[in-house]
């Protein structure tokens with residue numbers, strides 16, 4: 622499966638909100654990606670499927686879903702969003718369409734963000750992740766992120782800690 626990464630465009634809004642809805646069906650508000658990408662300090666990247674024909678179970682998806690169309694933003698398979706401040710980059714949100722998890726797209730997006738951070742001469746990438754999110758924790762550890770702290774009972778149900786992680790860059 623060939624994926625490639627680009628900077629997010631305003632036209633990727635619907636596809637990215639669709640991925641958010643599928644990932645967090647009970648969320649009541651979704652990110653305004655179109656406004657997010659226009660901020661000077663934001664760095665949002667999307668992964669696109671170069672050719673999805675034959676790979677999606679629902680070939681007739683009507684709106685905002687993955688389809689056969691090669692040029693459309695409908696072929697967005699995941700995204701990673703971050704803000705930069707001084708020489709740090711903070712990962713704000715990061716998700717892959719549930720149908721396309723486990724194919725290396727998360728790795729591709731994270732690699733691309735780290736490359737961008739390097740080219741911006743950033744020194745540190747920071748993030749927070751739910752203690753129960755073993756898949757994400759495993760991914761971050763494989764990339765060399767280290768645990769830098771814990772925020773107790775951080776999430777809205779007040780029963781789960783946020784794990785804070787950092788990746789130091791060499792630039």
Ligand SMILES: CC(C)(COP(=O)(O)OP(=O)(O)OC[C@H]1O[C@@H](n2cnc3c(N)ncnc32)[C@H](O)[C@@H]1OP(=O)(O)O)[C@@H](O)C(=O)NCCC(=O)NCCS
Pocket residue numbers: 644715716717718721722723724725726727728729749750751754755756757759760763
């Ligand atoms: C976390 C997430 C972005 C990973 O995306 P992905 O495309 O599925 O990840 P990849 O296929 O690139 O896998 C990379 C690594 O993640 C970990 N991982 C991903 N899926 C996993 C699974 N089902 N079980 C265990 N580890 C898993 C593994 O360490 C894997 O490395 P490996 O391929 O060497 O085993 C994706 O699971 C997702 O969207 N989750 C929901 C949103 C979320 O939790 N985002 C992170 C918020 S901090």
